[in-house]
Amino acid sequence: MDMTTTIDDKTSKALGPLPAGHPAVRKGKVGVLLLNLGTPDGTDTKSMRRYLREFLSDPRVIEMPKLLWYPILHGIVLNTRPRKSGDNYKKIWNTERDESPLRTYTRSQAEKLAEALRDLPDVIVEWGMRYGNPSTADAVEKLMAQGCERIVMFPLYPQFSATTTATASDQLFRALMKIRAMPSVRTVPAYYDEPVYIEALARSIEQHLAGLDFEPEVILASYHGIPKPYFEKGDPYHCHCVKTTRLLRERLGMSDKKLITTFQSRFGAQEWLQPYTDKTVERLAKEGVKSIAIVNPGFSVDCIETLEEIAGENAEIFHHAGGKNFSHIPCLNDSAEGMAVIEAIARRELMGWV
Known part of the structure; x- marks a missing residue:
């Protein structure tokens, strides 16, 4: 049976009969969303400026009144820092994939977690960034399109800070504000002492x-x-x-x-x-x-x-x-040790939902 165009028996019974012409419905899934800080799309000045503007405009990152900070940001920082930052990114850029290592590793973590959770067929894993691409909103949209009614948001920051973990939550809920049939959400707590x-x-x-x-x-x-x-x-x-x-x-x-x-x-x-x-x-x-x-x-x-x-x-x-x-x-990255951490915490936070 093609799940992209039909409703399974369990979901159908829960929904009841649908009126003629009702669009296809996919429901009953649980999403795990890995969120990392972010990355520029390229090392060029334009890409760096776009990324830095989004990052440094976050009021949790720079706790200064906009009237004081924005003239500095737009008048000085965004005119001087992008070129220097781009040169630094060039030193560590993944030229094979034309992306930053952070994006490469985060994608791999999501892929490996999905493989590790294959025994949970109702779980779908996605990944996104607080700043840059793939965006948090795009990741949420992908999960919703695959029938996720519940989402476990996993910020990839072991230690909590308002400048990191909280900004990830902010961005997730900004995305959810635009969704009428909003999914239920859990956020993974800091795991610094796990x-x-x-x-x-x-x-x-x-x-x-x-x-x-x-x-x-x-x-x-x-x-x-x-x-x-x-x-x-x-x-x-x-x-x-x-x-x-x-x-x-x-x-x-x-x-x-x-x-x-x-x-x-x-x-x-x-x-x-x-x-x-x-x-x-x-x-x-x-x-x-x-x-x-x-x-x-x-x-x-x-x-x-x-x-x-x-x-x-x-x-x-x-x-x-x-x-x-x-x-x-090196950081834990997508190593066996690093994936053991992510899998163990994801399974714990999924309890009661799967």
Whole structure:
């Protein structure tokens, strides 16, 4: 029976008889929507400007009155930053697919999750971005077209922040506001202290270190930073990051001198969460530390902030300041360990719906 043009018996009984000429109805499915931050469509200035405009116009990302921020954004930032950002993206661009690694990995995560959930025939997996393409609205539309009456929204951010997780929820509900027959929705909570997540990180670190020809004296757990005022207003992000590192230390049997928390990717003049990753890398090298490694527990997949900023810029900073051995530990990405995390949490959040 062709499900694209007919209604199955179970759904038909629930709906009752339909009037003549009623359009085909597909119902009874549950969607799992993986959402990541976002990506430009290309490295050219126009694509970068479009992406940065959407990203930096989000009031949860930049908490400044529009009257103050928009002249800076449109008068300075969008006229200077796109070219520089585009050049940085070119260094890590997936030229085979002509897309960013973040898009490549997020798509793969969705495909692998769909395969892992094949025992749940009523579950459909889609993926989207908060900023850029494929958009959250497009992903929701695809799920609705396939008969999803319920959606589990899975923001791919282990630690909660209003600048990331909350913006994903905002965008999802903006899309739902335009849908008359709106589906029921669940949102996956932050999973920074989930045992399956800590175990996956620990194993990935152990495997990576086992393949090095040196032993790092210090390992930095580097998280994307947020402005300090956001933390002071109650954003739990800092606490989530610190706990992630503590749990990792306990699992790996490392001291607080061996595995330390730092914060990267600050933007603008105001103070952000400290200690800063780049300043710490420079300080360690100047103090005589010759070997370090950096892991990024707050990123579900490798992206511009990990591949270019950490593996590129920070490696250069370390070597320039006198360091010798530097290694970036890849994100979980679509590895077996990373997929174990996503699958376990998705199955838990689907309970009661499938």
